Amino acid sequence: MPALGFGTLIPDPAETRSATTNALKVGFRHFDCAERYRNEWEVGESLKSEFATGAITRQDVFITTKLWNTNHRPERVEPAFNASCECLGISYVDLYLIHTPYAFQPGDNMEPRDQMGHIIYDHDVTLLDTWRAMENLVEVLGRFSVCCADLPGVTIWRSFRGFEMEFGKRILGLDGVSHHRS
Secondary structure, three states, rough: OOOOOOOOOOHHHHHHHHHHHHHOOOOOOOEEEHHHHHHHHHHHHHHHHHHHHOOHHHHEEEEEEEHHHHHHHHHHHHHHHHHHHHOOOOOOOOOOEEOOOOOOOOOOOOOOEOOOOEEEEEOOOOOHHHHHHHHHHHHHHOEEEEEEOOOOOOOOEEEEEEEEEEEHHHHHOOOOOOOOOO
């Protein structure tokens, strides 16, 4: 994973395409994307265009994207992953993050709100449920790592290379979590 990444939180579609293309041309090789940014399609257009030149390949680029809060239910994780890959025009990502540890009401509205304007949380799914669905993707596809973002002071990382025991023991309260390497 390259130490320096290019963040793609750019609201304007034309600017997203231009900035992503320019970032590739000046040598950025890590791209931080997210379903929530609503611009994966534009990032993907730039990636495909640059890959088509032959100057760089998919294997030269490390791509991160994130599962948004409305897709925390296990049955929504894989479809959200596939949608992100489709928008980005790639068959896999290198790192798939849980954007934040808070599940919102599932659906297409990224910020579901009640009549008072408060976010509607999904209390019927836990972070552990989401995490297990993410791990299942790693087991099935085996090409990328999963992690949880936005948990201050805690590193959570699971990949085909190993499991960070801190997550299972401290955050999820699991006993008997074993460290495994492949």
